[in-house]
Amino acid sequence: MKRVYNFSAGPAVLPEAVLSEAANEMVCYKDSGMSVMEMSHRSSSFQAIIDEATADLKELLNVPDNYKILFLQGGASMQFNMVPFNLMKNKKVDLIQTGQWTKKATKEAAILGDVKILASSEDKTFSYIPDCSDLPIREDADYVYICENNTIYGTKYHELPNTKGKDLVADLSSCILSEPIDVSRYGVIFAGAQKNVGPAGVTIVIIREDLVREDLAFDVPTMLRYKTHVDAKSLFNTPPCYAIYICGKVFKKLKAEGGLAKRKEINEQKANMLYDYLDNSEMFRSTVEPGSRSLMNIPFVIGDEALEKKFIAEATARGLVNLKGHRTVGGMRASIYNAMPVEGVAALVDFMKEFEAKEKKNV
Numbered sequence: 001m002k003r004v005y006n007f008s009a010g011p012a013v014l015p016e017a018v019l020s021e022a023a024n025e026m027v028c029y030k031d032s033g034m035s036v037m038e039m040s041h042r043s044s045s046f047q048a049i050i051d052e053a054t055a056d057l058k059e060l061l062n063v064p065d066n067y068k069i070l071f072l073q074g075g076a077s078m079q080f081n082m083v084p085f086n087l088m089k090n091k092k093v094d095l096i097q098t099g100q101w102t103k104k105a106t107k108e109a110a111i112l113g114d115v116k117i118l119a120s121s122e123d124k125t126f127s128y129i130p131d132c133s134d135l136p137i138r139e140d141a142d143y144v145y146i147c148e149n150n151t152i153y154g155t156k157y158h159e160l161p162n163t164k165g166k167d168l169v170a171d172l173s174s175c176i177l178s179e180p181i182d183v184s185r186y187g188v189i190f191a192g193a194q195k196n197v198g199p200a201g202v203t204i205v206i207i208r209e210d211l212v213r214e215d216l217a218f219d220v221p222t223m224l225r226y227k228t229h230v231d232a233k234s235l236f237n238t239p240p241c242y243a244i245y246i247c248g249k250v251f252k253k254l255k256a257e258g259g260l261a262k263r264k265e266i267n268e269q270k271a272n273m274l275y276d277y278l279d280n281s282e283m284f285r286s287t288v289e290p291g292s293r294s295l296m297n298i299p300f301v302i303g304d305e306a307l308e309k310k311f312i313a314e315a316t317a318r319g320l321v322n323l324k325g326h327r328t329v330g331g332m333r334a335s336i337y338n339a340m341p342v343e344g345v346a347a348l349v350d351f352m353k354e355f356e357a358k359e360k361k362n363v
């Protein structure tokens, strides 16, 4: 069967070349005589895989030496717990409310301390990123928390908040590796791999060394302490070996293709193709303010539910799949992560044009 263009928000499309390479190594990895899935996580073969993945990720993101890179389990959602457990001192978090993922983070942080919402875009169904140049950050806040790319609503920070000296903690699940970032501006970055990197099951955490604390404000279980995983170099217990192996292949591919500056160029080209069409169409429109638009997740609507249903069904029949919008937003959403080829976005835009012309004639 022919591969489709998969616009899923996550788990999402992976580079076909990576999947083929993995398929070739599935039964026998290099000279190990076994699959990566069957390998001891203490073996030299696996140690080489995780060491290389770490080094390549460090190079791609230009991670400074005073940051630790971890491959953990539990998804981005477990970071909603690990971050407050490990970073709270005064038990105060200041947060910018930009959608469902920050709401979930708020709920978890509020179990342990006091969460102040510094700004919110809920008044306009999270269709923009609030002005974060002069926020009422508390003197004794432990950190400032954001979700940098809002997977569901399709908004993205194009400028990081002015945290007034407080550490910034950011959920980059749906935008990590989509463009270069300045890691030194963050205290902690985390990202579930299944959006823009690799398979579900592994979560990337990048944490500044001084935030890896021994003395915590709570009695924190061993597995939920960053220090446990930093000390054991992500091998405290069995890591998600196969997922890390696939991520490593994706890192190698990104490097070979010219790194994140080149990635950004291609991602902008793809997103602009779609936004340009949406801004000029008489049928479809973007739901996001121009200054806050994501390069990765692009929601759009027709405003007529029956027509939207028809669009999604006809697109699916053409091999343009998973375009249905999030259940809380409705309409459509195209997630066009790194692994979505330019041709996939072009095929989507061509189909939208065709659909618009056809339906206009029907009126």
Ligand SMILES: *Cc1c(COP(=O)(O)O)cnc(C)c1O
Pocket (backbone or CB within 6 Å): 010, 074, 075, 076, 077, 078, 101, 147, 149, 150, 151, 171, 172, 173, 174, 192, 193, 195
């Ligand atoms: C998908 C997603 C999550 C949740 O990730 P899990 O790995 O399923 O826990 C959190 N934050 C953002 C921004 C996401 O897109």
